[in-house]
Amino acid sequence: MPWCQRPSHQPVRAAIAFLIAAVVGGPVAPGAASAEDLVAFVVDGQSVPKPLTGTPGDPVAGAKASVNRGGGNCLACHVLPIANQPFQGDVGPDLRGVGARLNEGELRLRVINAKLVNPESVMPAFYKADGFLMPRKDLAGKPILTAQEVEDVVAYLASLKE
Amino acid sequence: MKIKASALGALAMAAVVTAALPGAAQNDQGEKPSFLRNEYQAVKPEKANPLTELISGYFFRSRETQALQDDDFLNPGFLWVEQGQDLWSKPEGEAGKSCADCHQDAAATMKGVGASYPKVQPDGKLANLEGRINLCRTQYMKAPELKYDSDPLLALTAYVRHQSRGMPVKVAIDGTAAPYFEKGKEFYYTRRGQLDFSCASCHETNYGHYLRADFLSQGQSNGFPTYRLKWQKLGSLHRRLEGCVQDTRGETFKRGSEEFLALELYLAWRGQGLPVETPSVRQ
Numbered sequence: 001m002p003w004c005q006r007p008s009h010q011p012v013r014a015a016i017a018f019l020i021a022a023v024v025g026g027p028v029a030p031g032a033a034s035a036e037d038l039v040a041f042v043v044d045g046q047s048v049p050k051p052l053t054g055t056p057g058d059p060v061a062g063a064k065a066s067v068n069r070g071g072g073n074c075l076a077c078h079v080l081p082i083a084n085q086p087f088q089g090d091v092g093p094d095l096r097g098v099g100a101r102l103n104e105g106e107l108r109l110r111v112i113n114a115k116l117v118n119p120e121s122v123m124p125a126f127y128k129a130d131g132f133l134m135p136r137k138d139l140a141g142k143p144i145l146t147a148q149e150v151e152d153v154v155a156y157l158a159s160l161k162e
Numbered sequence: 163m164k165i166k167a168s169a170l171g172a173l174a175m176a177a178v179v180t181a182a183l184p185g186a187a188q189n190d191q192g193e194k195p196s197f198l199r200n201e202y203q204a205v206k207p208e209k210a211n212p213l214t215e216l217i218s219g220y221f222f223r224s225r226e227t228q229a230l231q232d233d234d235f236l237n238p239g240f241l242w243v244e245q246g247q248d249l250w251s252k253p254e255g256e257a258g259k260s261c262a263d264c265h266q267d268a269a270a271t272m273k274g275v276g277a278s279y280p281k282v283q284p285d286g287k288l289a290n291l292e293g294r295i296n297l298c299r300t301q302y303m304k305a306p307e308l309k310y311d312s313d314p315l316l317a318l319t320a321y322v323r324h325q326s327r328g329m330p331v332k333v334a335i336d337g338t339a340a341p342y343f344e345k346g347k348e349f350y351y352t353r354r355g356q357l358d359f360s361c362a363s364c365h366e367t368n369y370g371h372y373l374r375a376d377f378l379s380q381g382q383s384n385g386f387p388t389y390r391l392k393w394q395k396l397g398s399l400h401r402r403l404e405g406c407v408q409d410t411r412g413e414t415f416k417r418g419s420e421e422f423l424a425l426e427l428y429l430a431w432r433g434q435g436l437p438v439e440t441p442s443v444r445q
Contacts, residue, residue, distance in 0.1 A: 069374075076374045087375035091368050115358075122363040124356070134413045135356045144356060 038129055039147045041112065047105030048112055051154075052127070052147035062156025065149050072126065072145060072153055081160065092123060099160040107157045111150050126150060195377055196221045196228070197370055205330075205435040212366060213380065216436050222369075222379035223445055227391070231443035239320065239389035239441025242313070242396045246321025249314055255305025261318070264302060268325055276323030277331050277438050280427045282338045288423050291319045292398065310417040316396045320387045323440040330437060331384055333430040346428025349421060355412025361425075364406075381406070382433040383426065385442025396441060399426055 066074040077091035113125035202221035308315035365381030400417035407414040
């Protein structure tokens, strides 16, 4: 596919390199050079088994973060069982029942950085702070979600059993 | 050119129309767009085009929005086309000349021109219609450049492009245009911003899908300048591009910048064969 052959697709390459490093070695901070504020995590195959924080995720807060346009905005691309949200996207798969299809660690990896699973994915990496081309100045060096928000969203997704 | 409703009449219409669409200005999800109803016309692309069929943004919009475009009396974009017609024969600048002094009747001399832009100029630089109009002003009329997206520049651009309405887009991408084309293509496929989207992420891979309330089209440029309900006025292609780059949560480029000009050439080629719709109406 044309996208990843392009030299401008460093982020994808970096993600692959990171994936390899993470599988081979121990804990690696994503984009370790400039994003030292991010919590380190270990990718194990298709999963990030360990939570990013010590505080268990809150599914109610996770649902809110999924709706928030300036935050997760998951509804841009996915259908979620959230009332009073008439406009839900269909760029990605319907997430109803996703908690029965994927375990918590698998969900966590997909929220952290879906491109570690599918380098060509259009799904943004929600816990990645660098490697972006010309990010908006006020957002540069920042992940879309905080570590706790990632845990909240994961808890919410895990609760979607049907 | 067909006869249009008077400027005042069109203004009143525009007000009525937008008042009738509360909130719907930014989405038209009420009824399935013609693309989803499988009621649309497609143009066969040239071999090298990555798209298998070329579809105007028109077929991704609601019936209401389409109806506004279909009727020259209701289409608020004609306010600018009419203004452009007036400006065409108005002398400006130290040379005391108008466009008409050099180009006479636009219906004859400008037919097809808008379909062939952007185009490399004698100085070797790529210009779009806005740029070409400003070149004429500074070189031949000794008048100052018009500001990007100012009403007079939009009006003249829309008036000139309207003379090609219904004609297929056809731009040159070989010879001196080739480096601009390559640069535009590179831009199109480059992921940007915190969301890491390229133009292709939305308009090549996902047209025909909803991004929340937004129904994604192929991002074709054949309708520009376009009357956007959200803007409540006519706007340039570069204004739209600015918005799309901002949608990646990225820093954008300036309207009229070399980057956007190259992208404009590449976009025109991606839609080569689509009919010019200026002035189109979009949500």
